[in-house]
Amino acid sequence: MSVEKLNFKIKLSGTFWNKRPQFSVWLDDAVVVRSELQADPHVVAFERDITEGKHTLSIRLENKEDSDVVKDNADSDNYTIIKDMLLNIDDIEIDNISLGKLIWETKFVLDRPIEYQGKTITEFERCVNLGNNGTYILEFSSPFYLWLLENL
Secondary structure: OOEEEEEEEEEEEEEOOOOOOEEEEEEOOEEEEEEEOOOOOEEEEEEEEEEOEEEEEEEEEOOOOHHHOEEOOOOOOOOOEEEOOEEEEEEEEEOOEEOHHHHHOOEEEEEEEEEEOOEEEEEEEOOOEEOOOEEEEEEEEEOHHHHHHHHO
16 A cells, blocks of 8 residues: 655634634544634644545534524524634645645534524535534545546
């Protein structure tokens, strides 16, 4: 089985007013980093040997609470969010190549279901602005350049 060495660079930003977003980055089933958003953008960079086959890059928002959202008319269904906490995935580079629109070809799995317009939602597709605790999941494969050519 062949192995390739890949460099990852993830650029994150956030919106917050009371506390900073805490997050973790995972490659397959191993945590790469656990951190709190420090700079804007906050860059997570690492290098890994990747075996041939399918892989998952995951980014988790971990500390969002209901109190992190302030609404102007909280007792009504017609409100505007005044303050919030979000973790934004601005860019992902693998081997110095920005994935561009491919960062949207993902899913975001919520830690707990939410109710929205009478529906129970457990995940979102094409979500790079994490507003609930959960996991952003980008699936890719190695050899990376072949996967990139097939998905551009």
